Amino acid sequence: MKFLNTPDYVRFATPLGPMLAAATGYGLCGLWFDGQRHQPDIATWHLAPAHPLLQQTAAFMDAYFAGSTAPFSLPLDLAGGTPFQQAVWRALLQIPRGATTSYAALSQAVGRPTAVRAVAGAVGRNPVSVLVPCHRVLGSDGSLTGYAGGLERKTALLQLEGVLI
Template identity: 40%
Template sequence: MPARSAKSSVSFGLDRLSTPIGIALLITDAEGHLRALDWDDYEHRMRELLRLHHGAVELRDRPAPTGMRTALSRYFDGELSQLAGIAWRIAGTPFQQKVWTALAQIPAGTTMSYGALAARIDMPKAIRAVGHANGSNPISVVLPCHRLIGADGSLVKYGGGLERKRWLLRHEGVEI
C-alpha cells in the first residue's frame, strides 16, 4: 500500500495489553485487523514505522477486538498456537511483505537464520535485505521476528530489545 499524502491521514485504534514483558501496544484498523504491535517503551519506533508505511497516522484509543486480546493473553500464558488466529494486515514494499509473510510461517519453538529465511523466499543473496525488512516489521510477536537469529546461533537485534527476544524464545521452548 503506498504512503498516503500529507493532506490525508489514516486512523487506527490504539489499545494496551499487559504482558509478562511489558505493555504491548495494539494498533488495529476499522475492520479489526492488527496493523502494529510494539512495546510502550518503543512507542516512538512504532509510530515512525506506521508513518513510513501509511503516511500521516492518527491513533485513537479504541479497544482491540476481544478475540485478539484473548489470543495474545493466551499466547503469553503458554498457548503458543494462539498467534495463528490473529487477523493482521501489513503495508510496506512487496519485498518487506514477502519477508513478513514468511516470518509468520516459522513455527513457535523454532528459530531460523536470516540466510535461511532469504533462501526460503528464493532470494538467497538477500540476507542483509531480509535483516532490514525484519527490523521494520510492524507486528512484533505475531509476525515472529524474534525467531530470526544469527547464522552462528547468536541472538541479534530485536526491535523490542534483546531481553524481550530472549524471553520470547525461552517462552516458546528455545534453548539459548
Template identity: 45%
Template sequence: MTTSWTIYESPLGPLTVIAGASGMSRIRFPGSDERLDEAGRRPAAFAVATEQLDEYFAGDRQAFELDLDLSAGTAFQRKVWVQLRVIPYGTTVSYGDLARAIGRPDRLRAVAATVGRTPVPIVIPCHRVIGADGSLTGYGGGLHRKQALLELEARGAAGQAPEPAWAFRQLTLS
C-alpha cells in the same frame, strides 16, 4: 483511515496494539515515542487480539489467527513477513535460512532489515530469527525481550508450563 489502539499489559511490559480498518497493523514495545489520538483508544475492539496474546503468554497458543494489515510494506517486505509466520513455534532460523526460504539468498541484508521492520512483532514471530552462529541479534523490543520470547516458546515446545508472569517480567527487565 481510522486508527484504533489499546494498551495490552504483557509480561514484556505494556504493548501498544494498533489497528486500521482491515486489521492489526502495529505492535509497539514500551519506549515508543509515537503519539496516538486518545479518541482512538478502543480496548473492546481488541478483545480477540488480547485474548490470543494472553493465550500465547500462558503457553496455550502457538500461532495467531488475526487479521493483519501489512499494506504499508513493500511486496518484498510482505513476502518476508509471510515467511516469518511459517517458522514453527519453539524453533529458530538464521537470516540466511530465511533469505533462502523466500528464494532470495542474494538479498540477505534486505531480509535482515525487513525482519527488523516487522510491524506486528510477536504475532509475526520475527524473534525466531537469529544469527548464523546461533547468536541473538537485534530486536525492536530489545534483546532481553527476544530472549524471553524464545525461552517461553522453548518451554512450551518441550511441554513445560511457562514461567510465572512475575518471573517472566523479571527476566525481561534484567
C-alpha cells in the same frame, strides 16, 4: 510504514512490558512493546479499548504469555509495508513455534539469497511483534542478534516457546 486507514489502537500489559496493538478495517496492523524501535507516531490514531479485534488480540497475548500454544488466527493487515517487506513478513509467519531460522535461510525462503541485509532490515521493521515471529530469527551461528523490542525480550520469548533453556 504507511497505513491505508487511520488505525484504532489499545494498550495493554504483558509480563514483558506494556504493548500497543493497532488495527485497521482489514486486520491487526501493529503490535509493539512500549519503546520498541520503529514504533509509529500514534498522535492521529483512535483509542478504541472496545474494538473487538484489539480485545481478541490482548486476550490472545494473555494466553500466549500464560503458555498457550494455540495459533493466532485473527486477520492481519500487513499492507503498510513495501512488497519486499510484506514477503519477508509472510515468510516469518511460516516459522513454527519452537523453531528458529537464520537471516540467510530467510533470504533464501523469499527468493533473495544475496539480500541478507535487506531481509534483516525488513525483519527489524516487522510491525506485528510476536505474532509475526521475527524473534525466531537468529544469526547464522545461532547467536541472538537484533530485536527491535530488545534482546532481553527476544530471549524471554524464545524461552517461553521452549527454544532456549
